[in-house]
Amino acid sequence: MGIAAFLRSRRAALDPGAVGLPPAPNPRRVPGLRREEVAQLAGISVDYYIRIEQGRAQGISGSVLDAVARALRLNDDERAYLRNMAAPPGTQPGTAPVVRxxxxxxxxxxxxxxxxxxxxxxxxxxxxxxxxxxxxxxxxxxxxxxxxxxxxxxxxxxxxxxxxxxxxxxxxxxxxxxxxxxxxxxxxxxxxxxxxxxxxxxxxxxxxxxxxxxxxxxxxxxxxxxxxxxxxxxxxxxxxxxxxxxxxxxxxxxxxxxxxxxxxxxxxxxx
CATH class of the missing domain: 3.30.450.180 (Beta-Lactamase)
Structure with a gap:
């Protein structure tokens, strides 16, 4: 259920030409966007995006998550999913709710x-x-x-x-x-x-x-x-x-x- 697989799948689903990127000089070994291209579209450093995708980034701001979501063309449900997956551990409920x-x-x-x-x-x-x-x-x-x-x-x-x-x-x-x-x-x-x-x-x-x-x-x-x-x-x-x-x-x-x-x-x- 990690953030890494989700972001990789969204990168792979995008056509570089459809998001305004020029043709790559060398053939792509895998479909979709490279990490470097997502970072470029989001306006953040490549290293920071890699840490986000690997789940190693702490305290990611809402503006950065929004930028990544825009770069990956996420829909509303996917944006909410990304924000929730990036939330700090221990902020989620752990017991079954009771119906009033x-x-x-x-x-x-x-x-x-x-x-x-x-x-x-x-x-x-x-x-x-x-x-x-x-x-x-x-x-x-x-x-x-x-x-x-x-x-x-x-x-x-x-x-x-x-x-x-x-x-x-x-x-x-x-x-x-x-x-x-x-x-x-x-x-x-x-x-x-x-x-x-x-x-x-x-x-x-x-x-x-x-x-x-x-x-x-x-x-x-x-x-x-x-x-x-x-x-x-x-x-x-x-x-x-x-x-x-x-x-x-x-x-x-x-x-x-x-x-x-x-x-x-x-x-x-x-x-």
Whole structure:
């Protein structure tokens, strides 16, 4: 989860000509930008950039990180990841958050037609309403250590059947987990989830090596539910203001759609 692999991958992804650099006099042995070129574009010394990339630089200023981000053409998620990875050790939380009772009441109030849950560090499911629990994998019935979105996507035997577009879901999940690793690089749960997936899933290893950082905060998802059938839902995610390690996730159906009917039937059966 180190900063070195991330910066190397972003350098390799850039075309020197696309960032305004003249053609190199000698053929490049590897694709992308050289360290010297990143330093030039960022306006810092080559030695300093090398120390940043190797994780040896201490107290890197925000302006320098912004300059490196601009040089590497990082998007907003990648910029946040870089800042978090460069943060001093010991500044990250180390314990699992507790969901406030008010948030649980909110989840319960949405339970008639809106599956909803709260996700914490490492993509752990922390709280849910009954409909949210039944939407995927019956989360409430799982052992606490397995209630994790990434572990379920990559390691649960029913994952590919549940997600008809599994490849897209897997890529988004890996990118979201890398974003989590950037926000909480010292959190033991984040590190544990990443380590287990690297050891157990070849698909995750391949996606992790891509170094993609992305949080998909809204979109649509297809779910092939074993009881409710095919569901086409829109999802929205909201970072909780009182604890930014927690995210509220909701799923809704288009009014009058077969998915809306199916969700209401599933909620009635759960009740």
């Amino acid at each position: 009772p008010e948030i649980q009441r909110l989840l319960d109030a949405m339970g008639e037609a809106v599956p909803a849950f709260v996700v914490g560090p490492g993509l752990d499911y922390l709280a849910w309403n009954p409909l949210g629990a039944r939407l995927a994998f019956d989360v409430a019935a799982l052992p606490p250590e397995r209630r994790n979105a990434a572990l379920l996507v990559f390691l649960h035997p029913g994952s590919r059947a549940l997600h008809p577009d599994w490849d897209r879901v897997a890529a988004e999940t890996a990118a979201a987990l890398r974003s989590e690793a950037g926000r909480h690089p010292c959190h033991p749960r984040v590190k544990g989830v990443v380590a287990e997936l690297l050891a157990e899933s070849a698909e995750f290893r391949a996606l992790w090596e891509d170094q993609e950082v992305r949080e998909t905060m809204s979109g649509r998802k297809l779910i092939r539910h074993p009881e409710a059938g095919d569901l086409d839902v829109a999802y929205e995610t909201f970072r909780l203001a009182t604890d930014d390690t927690q995210t509220l996730c909701t799923y809704t159906a288009d009014p009058g759609s077969p998915t809306e009917t199916a969700l209401r039937r599933l909620a009635a059966a759960e009740a």
